[in-house]
Amino acid sequence: MELLDEARKKVESAEVFQKTGNSMPVSFNAGELESVKHVETTGVALRVIDGGKLGFSTTTNLDGYSDVVEKAVETAKFGESAEFVFPEATKTNKVETFDSDVAGLTAKELIEYGEEVIAKLEEFDPDLEVNVDLTKSVGKRRIANSNGLDVEEEKTGLSLSLEVKKVGEDDIFTFHESRSAQKLDQFDLDKPAEKAIQKVKWAQRESGIESGTYPVILTPRGTLVLLVSLISGLNGQNVYQGTSPLKEDLGEEVFSENLTVEDYGGVEDSPSRRSFDDEGTPALRTKLISNGKLKSFLYDLKTAGQSGKKPTGNGVKGGLLGSSDFRSPPSISPTTLVISPGEKKIGKLISNIDKGLMVDQVLGLGQGNPLSGEFSNNVSVAYKIENGTITGKVKDTMIAGNVYELLGRKIELGKELEWVGSVLKAPAIALEDVNVVRKS
Amino acid sequence: MLNKIKEGLKVSKGEFTEIRVEKAQRTNIKYEKEKLMNLDSSEEIGGIVRTLVQGGWGIATFNSLEEIPEKAKKAQEVGKEVASHLNESIKLADVPLEEDEVRSDQQRDFREVALEEKRDTLKAYNREMLDYDDRIESTKAVYSDSFRELRYVNSEGTELYQEIPDITMLLMAIAKGDKNNVQTALDSIGEASGFELVLDREEMAQDVASQAISLLSADSVRGGQYTVLLNPKLAGVFIHEAFGHLCEADHFYKNDRLQEIMTLGRKFGPENLNVVDEGFIRGRRGNIPYDEEGVSRQKTYLIKNGKLNSFLHNRETAAKMGQEPTGNARAISYRHEPIVRMTNTYIEKGEKSFEDLIGSIDHGIYAKDAYGGQTQLEQFTFSAGHGFLIEDGEIGPMVRDVVLTGNIFKSLENISGIGNDLDIIGSAGGCGKGGQMPLPVTDGSPHLRIEDVTIGGR
Numbered sequence: 049m050e051l052l053d054e055a056r057k058k059v060e061s062a063e064v065f066q067k068t069g070n071s072m073p074v075s076f077n078a079g080e081l082e083s084v085k086h087v088e089t090t091g092v093a094l095r096v097i098d099g100g101k102l103g104f105s106t107t108t109n110l111d112g113y114s115d116v117v118e119k120a121v122e123t124a125k126f127g128e129s130a131e132f133v134f135p136e137a138t139k140t141n142k143v144e145t146f147d148s149d150v151a152g153l154t155a156k157e158l159i160e161y162g163e164e165v166i167a168k169l170e171e172f173d174p175d176l177e178v179n180v181d182l183t184k185s186v187g188k189r190r191i192a193n194s195n196g197l198d199v200e201e202e203k204t205g206l207s208l209s210l211e212v213k214k215v216g217e218d219d220i221f222t223f224h225e226s227r228s229a230q231k232l233d234q235f236d237l238d239k240p241a242e243k244a245i246q247k248v249k250w251a252q253r254e255s256g257i258e259s260g261t262y263p264v265i266l267t268p269r270g271t272l273v274l275l276v277s278l279i280s281g282l283n284g285q286n287v288y289q290g291t292s293p294l295k296e297d298l299g300e301e302v303f304s305e306n307l308t309v310e311d312y313g314g315v316e317d318s319p320s321r322r323s324f325d326d327e328g329t330p331a332l333r334t335k336l337i338s339n340g341k342l343k344s345f346l347y348d349l350k351t352a353g354q355s356g357k358k359p360t361g362n363g364v365k366g367g368l369l370g371s372s373d374f375r376s377p378p379s380i381s382p383t384t385l386v387i388s389p390g391e392k393k394i395g396k397l398i399s400n401i402d403k404g405l406m407v408d409q410v411l412g413l414g415q416g417n418p419l420s421g422e423f424s425n426n427v428s429v430a431y432k433i434e435n436g437t438i439t440g441k442v443k444d445t446m447i448a449g450n451v452y453e454l455l456g457r458k459i460e461l462g463k464e465l466e467w468v469g470s471v472l473k474a475p476a477i478a479l480e481d482v483n484v485v486r487k488s
Numbered sequence: 489m490l491n492k493i494k495e496g497l498k499v500s501k502g503e504f505t506e507i508r509v510e511k512a513q514r515t516n517i518k519y520e521k522e523k524l525m526n527l528d529s530s531e532e533i534g535g536i537v538r539t540l541v542q543g544g545w546g547i548a549t550f551n552s553l554e555e556i557p558e559k560a561k562k563a564q565e566v567g568k569e570v571a572s573h574l575n576e577s578i579k580l581a582d583v584p585l586e587e588d589e590v591r592s593d594q595q596r597d598f599r600e601v602a603l604e605e606k607r608d609t610l611k612a613y614n615r616e617m618l619d620y621d622d623r624i625e626s627t628k629a630v631y632s633d634s635f636r637e638l639r640y641v642n643s644e645g646t647e648l649y650q651e652i653p654d655i656t657m658l659l660m661a662i663a664k665g666d667k668n669n670v671q672t673a674l675d676s677i678g679e680a681s682g683f684e685l686v687l688d689r690e691e692m693a694q695d696v697a698s699q700a701i702s703l704l705s706a707d708s709v710r711g712g713q714y715t716v717l718l719n720p721k722l723a724g725v726f727i728h729e730a731f732g733h734l735c736e737a738d739h740f741y742k743n744d745r746l747q748e749i750m751t752l753g754r755k756f757g758p759e760n761l762n763v764v765d766e767g768f769i770r771g772r773r774g775n776i777p778y779d780e781e782g783v784s785r786q787k788t789y790l791i792k793n794g795k796l797n798s799f800l801h802n803r804e805t806a807a808k809m810g811q812e813p814t815g816n817a818r819a820i821s822y823r824h825e826p827i828v829r830m831t832n833t834y835i836e837k838g839e840k841s842f843e844d845l846i847g848s849i850d851h852g853i854y855a856k857d858a859y860g861g862q863t864q865l866e867q868f869t870f871s872a873g874h875g876f877l878i879e880d881g882e883i884g885p886m887v888r889d890v891v892l893t894g895n896i897f898k899s900l901e902n903i904s905g906i907g908n909d910l911d912i913i914g915s916a917g918g919c920g921k922g923g924q925m926p927l928p929v930t931d932g933s934p935h936l937r938i939e940d941v942t943i944g945g946r
Contacts (some may be wrong), residue, residue, distance in 0.1 A: 078742035081573045083545035086559070086565040087823060090551045091532075106530040108551040118528045126607045155569045163573070177743050181923075213865070215745040220865045259711065289521050289626045291670060298752050300557035377526050412869040415860040416891060419662065420670040422708075424944035426869035426893035443867065446893055446944030448711060452668060485711035487894070487942040 049192045051113050053090060058121050059098040059478075060085040061194040063134050065326060065365065066198040067374040069187025071205075073185040074158040074178040079166050084155045089187070091374035092415070093365070095119045097134070097449040099126040106375050121477055126482045129398065132353030134193035140330045142323050143314045145203035147231040153184045153206070162238060170213065171256075172246060181210040191370055192330040199328050205319065206235050207470075211403045212244050221251050221441065223409055223429045228319035228470045247408070247429060255432035255440030256484055263404040264447060265397055265433070268406040268466035268474040271387070275472065276414040277421045277451040278309075282336055283380045284362075285345040288355045293452055297342045302452070304459040306390060313361055313383030319470035326378045327363035334360045382471050389475040390461030397462055397478045400438035406431045406438065407447060421451035454479050489553065489639065490647075493535075496556035496616030497643055502546070504580060507556065508643035509535035509782065510822040513599065514634035516609055519614040527607060534822040539563045549823050578647050581725055581806035582679050582917075583783050585645045590777045592651035592862020593770070594682025598633040601683045606631060609686060610657070613693040617661045617854055618930035620697035623704065624864075625664035627697075628674075630916070631686065644645045648780040650870075654773060654928050655679060656916035657686045659693055663700035669702035670742045671888065673873065675857070676916035677930065681771045703874060706886040709943055713850035715878075716892065716941045717845055720911035722858045722872055724931030727763055728833050728919070729861035730868040730896045731756075735790045735798075736816075736921075737805035739865065746865075747809075754796045757872045757900040761834040763791040763842075765800060767815050770803040770831045773914045773928035780826035781817040788814045790833075802828050827922050834932035838906025845905045845937050853943065854877040855890050860917075869893040907935030 056063035069089050075082040093106040094116050103124025107116040162180045169178050171425070174411045183206070189465030190200035207228035225244045229235040266273060286292040294302065313322045313331030324330050327349050335343045348363030362382035398406065410425035427445050431438045462476030493507050506539045511533045518526040534551045537560050546567025548559040552708075598606075614629035633655040640648040656678035675696050679685045718726060733739070740746035766787025768775050776784055781803050789797045799809070802817035805828060817826035846854065854876040861870030871891045877884035911932055918926025 064906070080575065081544070081570055082578075083547055083825065084570050085547035085549070085825065086562050086566065087549045088551065088555075088559075089823075102527075104526065104528045106532070108529070109535055115531070119531075122603060123527045123529050126604050127527045134810040155566050159569065159573050175745070177628075213743070213746075215743065220746070220749075220867075270830070271700050285520070291626045291664070293670060311816065358731045375530065375532075377528060407822075411862045411864060411893070412860065412865060412871060412891065413862075415673050415862070415869075415871040416889060417670070419672060420668060422889050424711075424871075424889055425725050426867060426891075426944070428864050428867060442570070444893075444895060444942065445709065446869075446942065448889075448891075448944045450668065483711065485942060485944050487713065 050096065052194065052314045053112055055094060055117050055120065056194050058117060059096040059124065061097045061134055063095040063191065063193040064092060065374055066190040067187065067372060069185060071183055071185035072155060073181055073183040074162055076162050076166060078177050078179065079170060081159060082114055092116065093374045095377070096120045096124050097130045098124040100129055102130045103127045104377050117219055122300050132349045134195045135197055135328055135349070137196045137198065138330060140199060140323050141314070142237050143321060143323050147204045149232040150184055150204040150206050154170035158182045158184060165210065165237070165241045169244060172245050173277050175214060176248065177213040181452065183207050191326070194327065197328045199324055201323055204230055206232065208240055210240055210244055214248060216309065219294050223247055226469070227467065230321055234317050234444050236392055244290065250431050250438050251299055251441035253440030255442055257405065257432050257442055257445065257484060259486045260342055261481045262484050263401050263478065263480055265476055265478045267406065267408040267476050269409060269468050270415055271474045271477050272468065273407070273410055273423055273425060274455065274477065277418045277423065279382060282345050284345040284351040284355060284357065285380050286419065288351055293375050293421060294342060294351055300342055301340045302342055303337055303340040303455045304457065306461055307337050307340055307455060309337040309382060310335050310386050311346060311362065311382050311384065314385060315384040315473070318384040319467060320384060322383060325361045325363045325383060326365040326372050329359045329361040329363060331383060332361040346382065347466040348378055351380060385472050386475045389465050392463055394462040394464060394476045397476060398433055398438065399462060401433045402435060404433045405442065407435055423451060424448040446485045448483045448485065454482065491820055492553045492556055493639060493641055496537055496560040497641060499557045499560040500539050500564055500643070502541040502567055504540040504643055505539045505560065506640065506781070507535060507536065507640045508822055509553065512634055512685035514632065515603065515606060517631040519610060519627065519629040521863050522618065522814050529603060536822045536825065537563045537859055539827055540578060540901040541567030543570035543634065544574050545578060546570060547788045548702050568700070579675065579803055579807040580803040582814055583803060584776060586782055586784060587647050588778065590650040592653045594653055594678055596683040598653070598655055598683040599635055613659055613689055615696040616690055617659060617864060620694060621701050623665065623701055624661055625699055626662040640778070640781055648778050648782055650777055653680055653682065655681060655685050658916040659696045661697045661700040663704050665881050666780045669704060670699050673699035673703060678773045678914040679771045680773050680775045685690050694851045699874065702886055703888050705895060705917040706874065706888040707923045708889045709875060709887040710851065711944050712728045713940050713942055715937065715939050716775035717852065717854045717878065718938065719856040720909065720933050720935060722855055723933035723936035724834060724913060725858040725861045725870050727835050727933055728931040729863045729870055730899060731763060731790065732765065732830045732833045733863045734865060734896060735800050737799040737801045737809060738828040741805040741808045750796065752796050755794055756796050757903050758796045759794045760906055761791055761794045761903060764789055764836060765816070765830055765833045767831045769832050769912065771828065772912060772930045774816060774832035774930045779815045779817045780819045783813050783815040783817065800828050800830065802826060813926050818927060820927050824924050827924065829921065829927055830919065830929050832912060832930045834910065834912050835906065835909050835934065835936065837910035837934045839906050840907050842907060842909065842935055845907055845935055846878060847881040850880060851892065853887070854878050854883055855892060866896050868896055893942050893944060899941065902939040903936060904939050906933050910934045
């Protein structure tokens with residue numbers, strides 16, 4: 049690789065991350081097609097270690113290699129101590145991440161998919177306003193370093209995101225629904241529309257709940273309320289810095305025995321499936337929590353080096369939503385988190401509750417103080433449960449609690465697993481005693 | 489460069505074509521605890537061509553200027569496909585032709601400042617926080633600067649060159665008490681200015697550390713309904729989140745029922761409430777002399793004397809609603825098409841002194857600073873950095889985990905006092921919408937008193 053050779057002339061060791069790809073987003077606004085876009089991405093990131101220090105620079109200008117080398121070398125002069133070495137070539141268990149059916153999708157086909165989804169929703173209720181974004185993408189990552197590692201992987205992606213609005217008199221019910229997949233046959237196009245229709249049906253009546261403490265079921269999407277904190281608590285860097293509330297709990301049973309969480313980048317139907325992370329570390333099955341016991345934290349190369357641990361394949365560029373953005377240096381992020389399902393169907397969990405809430409979406413996710421586990425969120429999509437059935441949506445209502453306290457008590461998990469975004473596969477989680485504040 | 493861009497315009501056969509090319513240089517430095525976590529100096533060049541073909545948008549992005557003609561063709565090709573699925577052609581409101589060059593305004597150009605000085609400046613503030621108290625468990629100090637050179641041309645003849653400097657610094661301290669008592673305090677600054685912004689900020693670092701320590705012994709606020717007094721920073725976030733987003737015409741330009749709710753002239757707040765979005769205030773991060781459709785900046789009154797006065801538009805929403813464009817078409821980078829966004833949004837100053845505002849509150853909360861906010865049309869939520877109880881008109885003990893929520897329509901009606909101390913504050917981060925984040929904006933307000941606000945808590 050030319051850039052790597054160029055860099056090696058100047059520094060002790062170097063790593064090149066190269067991303068090339070294109071995507072085609074198709075947008076519908078208020079049920080009408082708005083635009084089709086061709087997005088092309090070409091970029092490289094160069095990390096160097098020189099004099100024991102780390103340097104980093106990125107560019108989109110593939111002809112001007114000397115600039116990026118010069119900048120990386122300059123940043124290394126003032127940079128942080130490396131505390132790790134770039135990994136040598138190891139055997140990577142290659143998983144399939146490319147689907148020619150997705151790669152071959154045309155603008156026309158995507159438009160027709162979008163029209164189908166909109167037609168389904170408008171047929172159910174012509175008053176629904178629907179925004180749809182459908183994106184197909186094809187992208188290639190290549191990571192090569194001066195210790196001999198040189199890996200590349202091409203992946204496809206298809207994602208659908210729905211924003212639905214229903215406007216009443218001084219009342220607006222609005223929510224999101226989304227689905228992504230790497231392969232066309234994993235992508236159930238009808239599902240997001242069906243789920244959206246179910247939400248509108250449940251929300252047809254408005255129901256109120258007085259302030260108090262209630263059992264709350266989080267839908268798979270609703271579990272994000274917990275995961276925002278949990279992910280930062282499981283982050284090896286926060287453990288190293290001493291800010292994770294879990295830092296001294298390794299091996300302890302600090303969660304409900306029903307909770308089991310694993311991270312593995314190679315999960316077969318994961319929308320973000322990968323054989324290796326953005327530093328070239330092979331995808332690894334990491335049990336984070338097993339039957340309530342804390343088993344491991346997540347590590348990238350740097351934090352593993354600092355803490356004397358092994359990297360877990362969680363060096364991700366751009367974090368949770370960054371999808372390997374070449375512009376960011378790698379940091380710790382889950383690749384694919386799977387929460388093990390329970391025994392009961394979600395319907396059964398609902399029917400067990402005399403009075404409580406089912407929460408699907410909240411506003412202000414991750415705001416406040418996620419590190420401590422405290423959350424306090426305004427619900428945006430939530431329903432009241434009375435005598436084991438859903439009786440209508442609730443609004444002007446907040447839920448609050450501490451993630452570690454709630455997950456430390458008795459919890460129950462639903463049987464059905466669903467993809468939430470592209471890195472989380474979760475069941476519904478039923479919590480006891482969540483604080484609910486309702487505006488009177 | 490300009491010639492290459494104009495080649496693209498010639499190739500395009502659409503009824504309207506625009507090409508934006510952006511060259512960006514940026515530096516990011518991040519400290520966590522004692523450690524320098526990232527130091528990155530990078531550059532990027534790229535562009536986007538957007539063309540309207542028989543009323544449908546075709547868009548293509550590129551990284552190499554050599555590809556412009558090819559991408560213009562590509563945009564046209566997909567635009568045609570879009571057009572064949574449309575019931576109604578997209579139209580653009582007429583705007584004046586513009587030809588201009590806008591140079592950046594920095595006392596000390598951050599592109600000329602050595603990396604070492606940038607690093608050492610940040611390191612000193614980080615050290616200041618770490619040394620403040622033994623209970624400071626961790627810190628974060630983040631510096632970023634970016635210098636964007638934007639070229640815009642369109643087939644109507646508009647030709648613009650703008651330089652947009654942006655510099656921000658965020659300081660955060662994490663204090664640790666008992667096991668689960670981890671408290672975070674942060675503050676940030678941001679401007680469209682030069683390196684001078686981040687100099688002499690020792691006091692900011694001390695304040696952040698001191699606040700994290702104070703939060704350790706603060707109680708969580710009790711959930712319920714309160715009269716709240718918002719400081720300018722939080723009130724700015726409130727008006728941005730609670731009302732600014734609602735005025736973005738792309739939320740409702742095709743929705744008749746929402747337009748009924750958002751009727752111009754409808755009373756939304758007290759007589760003395762004025763809310764403004766202003767495209768250029770010297771040094772402010774939200775500045776955009778010309779928006780990303782080449783439309784000149786404006787000062788738009790969203791609320792005038794308590795009544796809904798105007799919306800925020802791009803050329804498409806303005807045409808559809810038969811109104812004037814307001815210069816609010818913005819994009820975070822060349823990879824995105826412009827959508828309707830705010831710039832510098834603020835509540836104009838009122839009459840009341842701080843003492844007047846607080847003196848009449850028997851039982852309430854003084855909520856300060858903001859960790860962020862979010863809105864979903866009528867519902868909003870935002871997190872204060874911290875707060876104080878107010879008892880009989882006096883400031884009482886500090887409280888934490890103050891998250892405010894409410895219904896926009898009711899909360900604006902419930903404004904019961906506007907201070908005389910307007911402050912427009914730049915911070916780090918930015919606004920997110922439609923997958924485009926962070927967009928530099930500023931918010932501002934005087935102290936603001938609102939009745940019956942729901943505060944979540946335990």
